[in-house]
Each structure stands twice: as C-alpha cells, then as structure tokens.
Amino acid sequence: MNKTIIAATFVSSVLSIQVSASVPDVSPKELQQTVPAAAQICVSCHGAQGQGLEGAGPKLAGLSSAYMAAQVKLFQSGNRQNPLMQPMAMMLQGDNIKIAADYFASQPVVEVGLHYRGDKVVIENPAEKLAYQGDWSRDLPACFSCHGPSAVGAELFPRLAGQQASYLKIQLEAWQKGTRKGDADNMMANVANKLTAVEIDQLAQYFASLK
C-alpha cells in the first residue's frame, strides 16, 4: 500500500520533469493527441516515443508488441517484481495492454549495423565474445542464439541493442535473484545465473553501446 503511494508520487514527479525536459518541442496538449490514451500512463517514465528515461524506465521503442504485452502481464502476476512498475502495470488492463504495446512497438528506433555469428573469428571484447560465442565450458550459449544479430531481438526475445546499461544490469541481476521470471523453462535465469558480476557489467555496457 505504502509502496504504491510512494511509486505514484515518484511517477507524478517524473512526469512533470519528463514533459518539460525530454520533449521540449511538443506541448503536453499535442502529446496527448499522438499518444493513445491507453499509453499515456507509460509516457512519464518511458517517454512519449518510448525512448526511455534513464533511472525511471527502459527504452520501449524497438521491442515487439508481443513482448511488451507479455511483460505487463508478468508484472501483474508478480513474476516480474518492481515496486514502480507493478502498480503501473495494474492500471493497464484489457485491450489497453495491446493498444499501448502496439503504440510503443511502432516507434522509431536507431538502426544498428547488423553483425552475424562468424563475422569475427577472434573476439577481444569479453562481452562481445559472450554475445557471439558464449562460453560452453559453463554451458553458456551465445546471446546471439536468441537475441539475434547485434541483439536486435524479435517477438518474445527483447532487443538489447541500445538499451540502457543500468536497466540491462538490473535485469540480469533480477534474473539471478528470482525477482524476474516467467519465461519457458527458466531459460534466461539459467543463463544469468552463470554470469559473474563483472560479466554483467560488461554485457550491459556492450549492449547499451550498440546504437
């Protein structure tokens, strides 16, 4: 209960900063005309174009509608735990989940150069090496296997390229702690649990740098 109030207060304070700081050329009135009503509650933390706000909300542009809708439901069911996002997710119900998800999925995202497995044989950057080759001495598959070339993702495999490093780090830690779950066969936790704290930092920085 308390948490909800704190979260709501935080969100409203972010809202006021967000609208004036991040979208200077668009007045709040115009903003309401472009963002569907169902998606309005997301804008304060995720930005009107889903561009994200470091520390408040990750980038949504570049994620699929199916993935975002699934995440809203995982927050609602408690498989994903976050004091800020869980109460927000509860406010999004029924058709509004898909309307909001479709809207952010349709937002433009910076194109990244696509790199495929095998483009490089020897990879010096340890995070890039994990991303493309994994470390099978620990049965750690390459991130590429599910997140694809340059980790642009598709459908239920989220885009990692250009995502906030802080968010990626928190997510890998959440998979480790069990505060994020709900995928098939606990696949992602199985991967995250094999990563060291240093590797998590390196991977978060690496994927964030793919822009």
Place this chain on the structure above:
Amino acid sequence: MNFQVKNILGAMVLIGLNTNALADELPDRQQALPSVQKQAEHLYLQSAALADIPAGEFGDKVRLGYQLFVNTQQLRDKHVGNELNCVNCHLNAGNKANASPLWGAYFAYPAYRKKNDKVNSFEERLQGCFTYSMNGKAPESGSKELVALSAYSYWLGMSGLMLQHNVAGPVPELSDSELVKGAKRDDFILPEAISSKMDQNALAQLPGRGYPAVPKAEQAYSPERGAKVYQAHCQSCHGDDGQGQMIAGIAALPPLWGPQSYNWGAGMHRVGTAADFIYENMPLGKSVQLTPQQAWDVSSYINSQERPQDPRFKGQVTDTQKQYHQHDGYYGKTISGQVLGSDSSANFPKK
C-alpha cells in the same frame, strides 16, 4: 525379437542397395556411426582457442571453416537450400562433446558405412550434410568450402589431442587433398606422443563423439504426447508452428520442420537420432532436462511433420520408403490422413 527385426530390416536395405548399385544414386551418408556411450569419467577433448589458429594460408582455411560452420547461410542458394546453419545441431561451433563435435567425426573418417557399402571420406560425409541436412547442393570434392570445413575440423581435433598429450608447437599443416580425407587412415601422421598412447580405433571413438544414445523409454514413442512436450518446452524458441525465430532476416532459432528445415534424407529425421540430440542438448544451455520418454515423444512429434523431399525420391513415395526408409522414421507413413513424403517441399529451393 528386436534383434531379428533389425536383421531383417538390414537385409532389406542391402537388397535395396544391390539393385541400385549400378544406377547413379545419391548415396545415404547420413546414417550415424554407432555412438560412443557416455560415461561419468570421460574427459573430453579441449581444442585450442580460436585465437591460436595460426596466421597464414593454412590458418585462413581453418578460419573460413569456422565462419562457414557458424554462418552457413553465406552459402544460401549456392549450396544451402534452407534456413539452417551447421552450428544448429553441432553446438558450440562444432566443438561441444556429445553434440556431434567435428573433432570426434574427423578422427572417425574415412569410415565404412554399410548403408552405401562404401568407405566414405570426411568430405563425402560433409557433402551428405549439404545434400540432406541443409537441403542443398553439395560443394564439389576438393572445393574451397569442403577444404575449409575439413581444415577447421582437423584443427579442432589435432589441437585438442596435442593439448591433451602435451605436444608443443603448432598443429601440423596438411595439404588440401589430405585434409578432406579425414584422420582414420594408415598414412595419417600423428605426433609420436599421441600415436604411442592412442591407436586409430581409440581416436575414432573419442569420448563425446556423436550424440550419446538416449535411454530407452517405457512406452513406444507417441507424436500425440510429443505435441504436449513440444508446447511446454520447445515452442517458446522454435515457434508453435516449428518455424523457429527469424531475427533480422536470419533464423536465429532454427526451423524444425517445413520447407526451411532438414529434408527427409537427413540423419535428424530419424526419431532415434533426434531423440538422442534433444535428450542430451535441449533446451539450449541446459542439457538433459526432459525424461527419455519426453525426448522420444517430442522427437516423434517433430519428425512426423512434412519437410523437404528425400533427394533420392524418384516419383513414388512407396519406392523411396522401401529403399531408404526401413528405420525409425515417418517417411511414407500416414499421419492425420496424410502420407508423409507425398506433399514434401522442393529440394534446394532458391530463397
């Protein structure tokens, strides 16, 4: 009983082959060699790091082999006719024990294979992969591609053996014509430190070669039960329609059936082979998560779907079935009122 059935089937296969010995047949090179049993005390070969591949012409062939292996789509429409990559079934770039590692195969060829009653070289085995698993058109003997894939396989195996036996120095370079033969031959030169400890047969049976045999299941395999296993454990990556996951134009996660997957001549279409692979290696990075029964069932579900035609098909499914499918596969069998093989997609279609 089982033994008798096998013998009869074996005899039928031989008869089938004999009648065709004179015809210009596409040989079956996809039957797995007997697998190596998995044992707890096994130490698996550890190849040198890719960074240790030497500079120069020989190293370039090894590197190209690696690149073709992990991104076989470079050969799409030239030699590959589906969305698969070698690495889909040979995990960790062909370097993973119990996932049919290249280092295991390289030392097991040339091999006599009863299915085509002939000694097959390593490059002929690779050609089989292109014809069947990749639903494509095999590169010619001695081609750049087969030399590169052979060089990579050889390098993985030899560097691993040298590390295991404390042999210093670079991996000895071989000529192209030697590379494509494979290592199970009398004129293959091995460092004394290795040959004094392992004979040809030991090298052909390296622990971790092939896919270890999945334990027998209590019940006969069932595609109906397999469908449930598939939905629970496979579809989130391979799709509810088995078509994998396309990302940025490539199948990051491979299609398991349909026109973009392996064809009816591929080793993986056999229920036993796929069950072995699945039991040991799926879900990716987890290994041995399903019960043997689940592995058999889901393999039968996957392999009782349509896929590209057997390239040896001459117009009659029953003929192809009689001649090449007297084993644990679904080709020619009727599933949901449909004879599998009667509506198969094309071989080597262009993208």
